[in-house]
Amino acid sequence: MERSKGKFVSKKQGLKKEICLKNRKNTTYVYENVPERRIVDLRHFGRRYDSYWDRTLSKQERVQAELRKTCEERMELTTEHIAEEKARDLCAQTQKQEPVQPELRTPVPEMQLSSSCEDDQISFEEAMEILENAADDTDDRLVYEQMELLKNCDMENSVIVFYDIETTSLDASAEIVQLSACTDSSCFNRYILPHRDFNRKSSEITGLTVEMINGLRSLCKAGKTLPSTTLHAALNEFIDWLNSLKYEKVILAAHNGKSFDMRLLIQAVQKEGRLNALSVSVYGFVDTLHMFRSVRTDKQSLSLANYYRRVFHESFDAHDSSADVSALMRLFNHEKLNNKINEFILKFRQAVSYLENVKVVKGNRNEIQSLMCGDKKVISKFMAHKIAESGLPYNHLKLAFLTDSFDGLKHVLSEKVNGRPRVTNRVSVIESMNLHFKAVTL
Template sequence: MLSPGEITKKISEEYDRKREKARERESTIQFKKRRREKKEQQSNHQKTCEVREGKSYETAVDMNNNICSDDICEIPPPQTEQTCKELIPGVEYAYVSFDLETTGLGNDSEITQIGAAYIHDKSYSQYLLPSKRISTSAIALTGLTVAGSQMYKEGEPVPSTSTSEGLTNFLQWLSSIHKPVVLVAHNARFDANAFCRALITNDMNGDAGKVIQGFVDTLSLFRKERPGLCSYKQTDLVKSFIQTDYNAHDAASDAKALLQLLTSQNFSEHILLQHSFSFDSYISLLHYHEMVQKNSSSLMCLVNNKIISKMIMTRIAKSGLSFSHLLLAYKRDSQHGVLRLLSENTCEGKPRVTSNKKNHWKPLLLH
């Protein structure tokens, strides 16, 4: 039954002032508008999650026995566009010059020869027997042909092995260097593309990532560091800087010549890393491009029927959505499911594809 002290009175008065200010703030139009917007955002987020995750997102889902596979199939969240990342400095890398010969220039080309060179005359060469026909243009350049299970170089038989065994042998050779390896190639994007696709096809990219840290592109390197040259072909660069010729379009000879060329220029590691990209980021980029290509193929029917533009199709595909995902969203919410999915905010706060509320998504799915 004691009366409150001075400190208690001051605290009570402070609480009263704060409550009064809060009541004044909550009575303003701006506060009420913002509260309504937050509730709408929360409701939209909840409904978008229900569209993406289906029945598994609903409450008491374990009590529902009438669930099919489509009900629990999860639509992927917004995907971020992949880019190649430079290698980080401060690591003692082993720079290994590297070259490939392939069956052609397309993304589906297979490796026919791997060549590599490292300091102290350490070199590697291996012919790989492709499963598909070598293109006429590739034969003219490399002289490599296949008859049955035998590979020939300029008409002479050469020992060859399967792609899987050849990649395994190459990774074992790189492991013997006992340092994190960086593969240096002229126009490295082409060689990295063929090499990494072969690793993914043979399910060896995980093992390769333990040995190979990334790639360095000497084409972009020489274009920046040695501007004004008439040609940046490797053969012309070798002629210009080390005044010699070599057996071009042979992977082993190309790799050795590239090593001599780099040694003659004595580029610092800082400069080399400016023209590098990491192995892991490139593998992620290939997976991303494969996803976009598959999604785009499934969405082409909508473009051909003039329901969506190619630009919108590309946005949808890059966000990780295929035509089947749009159908699933429509099945779960025929009125707003597709729009909720396409307008879902990314981690950057931007719409996944578009927030346009025009009613042109319904005919998209009726076809």
């Protein structure tokens, strides 16, 4: 698509009310009578698209480009590292000193997560659906296309660390109250005193409460006080424990971790300023729920408690994270999934980018639902979610309408992506949105 520094290119110089865009199939679209104020920079969120209809590259091509960029960044770091080592060696020879040995690993540059996630609330029922595997995440396709490119990565000198987290609630503002992890030879478990009290239903599930003991807030279970620490101290101890394993590649595995445990852990280390330290210690993340799906063709529940009961014909103390990780490790070893682990790894940097993108999609979804799924229902909530996932925020839909009314909406919603409509080609849906924008722009 022709553009200049992210801005639309007019068909003729000086003609600001006619826009000519050309896609990779050399199909030219001309939009007339476009107000000058609408010819704006539309570089898109998430670094995926440059304009609101620019999705001509396939997902596989975008993933390959992202991985190439990551490799180039690592090559630059490696080149700088080699140059520094040569300079140190030269200095050492001149001063007859021993050369400084290079570090084995270079810390990942500090990555920031949007703080807007704290405002993104979900209901208890929605969270329970996630935990009970009632529905898949619809953005799994992009993540697993990324994972497909990592199948041949070297997994020597690696260890799988099974981890689990218990929280005060199941929404986005939940606080971690228990962090547990284990390998075949070592275990880690810490209780954390939260700043806020427990959600009632979450307290019923975990059995944990916050009580006043001798005038002090204390974490309790079944009437007994538990030894607890602060979140910052617990995360530091967890990172130190991971480093003590002395493996080059530490892979964190959790059941339904991509939707819950991984998100909460990354948010917590970001909040405590320890994201960079964790990125040095951890190679990547694995969601065992997706691994179990690959070997279990029956459509029965794959929640940890139900799956464990079907396989071993016994139960365990579910929703105690130390018991959960032991049960998960036993199931994992029973299914003999070690040889499939590299097919499902999400590297640390990709995990952070994935969570950032999820938050943007949720923000766009909430905005579209609030404006188009209220009392005057324009589209269904499912359709609003599809639109948000396609990379279209509400303002871009409005701009498409102002560009060419019904045809503008039809173009961005039904353009072909890998042979399928980007969102939908149903005329009734597009016409309903067209009437909505006519009403709000009058």
